Amino acid sequence: MTVFSLIIINKAGGLVYQREFQPGLRKLSTNDYLVLAGTFHGVHAITRSITPKLPLSTASTAATTPTSSNMPPTPGIPNSFTPGSAFTFPNPGTPATGLECLETDKFRLTCFQTLTGTKFLLFTDPIMGNIDVVMKKVYELYADYVMKNPFYQLEMPVRCEAFDRHLGGWLRGRT
């Protein structure tokens, strides 16, 4: 399994961490990585907003009305009650997210957004499976060694030697 690199984007779209683990992708300048993080942040929001909306036919509206009328409208899940916005997402019940996984000929990009808005971008080999496990571990290490570090300032670039060390060590142990 190959993990090419990891990028962490803060909730404002700024690049806070970039690290290459294995060669395979082209190296960019620091400025290009900053641009890439900002671009991705914007694209991510757009990919959520272009989610196809399926109009509810009258039959299905009647079926869903009794249940949905008792519940307060949930953000992210369209409420089928208002006329004129009678639509549903393809996967009703799941909140619409932005881009989660992108595939190209050479790599696969997996994006995980935390509830607080931080985005983790993992670039891996396209044939590699179990990215969820890697992503979960990255988030765990981030929560441990970045968020618990008294010298880390929120939303600022991550310069935590313990995070680097544990992340590198864990990934080496898996290969």
Next chain:
Amino acid sequence: MVVYSFYIFDRHAECIYNRRWVPRPSSMIGKSSRPTSETSTTTNTLPPVLGHSARTTDDDAKLIFGTVFSLRNMVRKLGGEDDSFVTYRTSQYKLHYYETPTNIKFVMLTDLKSPSMRVALQQIYINLYVEYVVKNPLSPVEHPGGVGVNNELFEESLEQFVTRVLS
């Protein structure tokens, strides 16, 4: 497998064709684009009401173009000039992308269960677009001002391809 929509962009970033298999209230259909087709199950039972977020088909096409254009550039930057972005997915849908050597971009939005549509998009390009649009002597070479692909043969065969071959 469900196909939600399909777009073609030419090399000037102009949306020259779009089609959706998800009907919208008729007031939201953009003026310059071709009328969208309705699937047989959900016919025009919805009254023409004004959508609260009146984003038109045109706006959607622009947003989709912006997305695939940015992602394509990002992928090229990271993976090299010969790398191309194939597909992405969110929790709700999948977007498939195919770009011809002449810079025409084919984009298709489907549900999450669909397999890779790269071959299908390639087939649409080779068997439908080239056959019925490019080889059509009456079809304009460029589409300034968004005239678009206004071609019955192409539309019908696309409809057949999507409803019969893909589903």
Next chain:
Amino acid sequence: MAHPPRHSAMLSLSNSGSSANSDKQQPPQQIQHIANTGLRVPSNRKTIYDRHLNRSRNAEISRSSFAFLFGEMVTYAQRRVTGIQDLEKRLNEQGYPMGLRLLDLLYYRTITSSTSSSLASSSTSTAPPNRPLRILPLLHLIHGPLWRLLFNRPADALEHSVSPDTPNEYMITDNDPLVNAYVSVPKEMHMLNCAAFVAGIIEGVCDGCGFEAKVTAHNQPTELWPGRTIFLVRFGESVMEREKVLERAGIK
């Protein structure tokens, strides 16, 4: 009542018509109590001070809670400091009173546990440990029982300075200090070791035992233990003189 507690004021606001009634319904003693102490007392009137000291003996706290608390302590100590030495001094000062208090708890618990065990076995009971008089028993107390009380394991090494110039220096090694588990010190402050807090605790324990000492924490990373920390214990002149007298007297 000069200062009515906040909740009764809110109560009278919410139903202004029957404010006199609601005031009467409140038991007056309880209001007095809250207003005077300012402490939030649980309904059963049991604060943590009412609990038995051994109750939390085997209780553990979450590593994360501690990490966040310690993180805030470091951030707090960092305010208006002039340099790394100043910051370490502040961390040391935070630990010092803890060491003084911990010593009492440590004695209390070792005594109660040894008496209870002697009661249970009713055979040759070991005498309750005395206060250490010499340096070595003190260091063993720190290396073993104190470390176990704090971190649930003994420290990793105990050494005496080999240099003849500094016979008053002893070193206690911890390969991976708990307090530093999640701390990454920025490069420009690489001399800093946040275990200065633990050094403060050790200093408090030494002082509490009557051993005047200065304790500092130093980074000594190795390949295997990147967070290895040495606590350098420097005893004062008076302690070293007393040590000589006690040695001659043959007191252990």
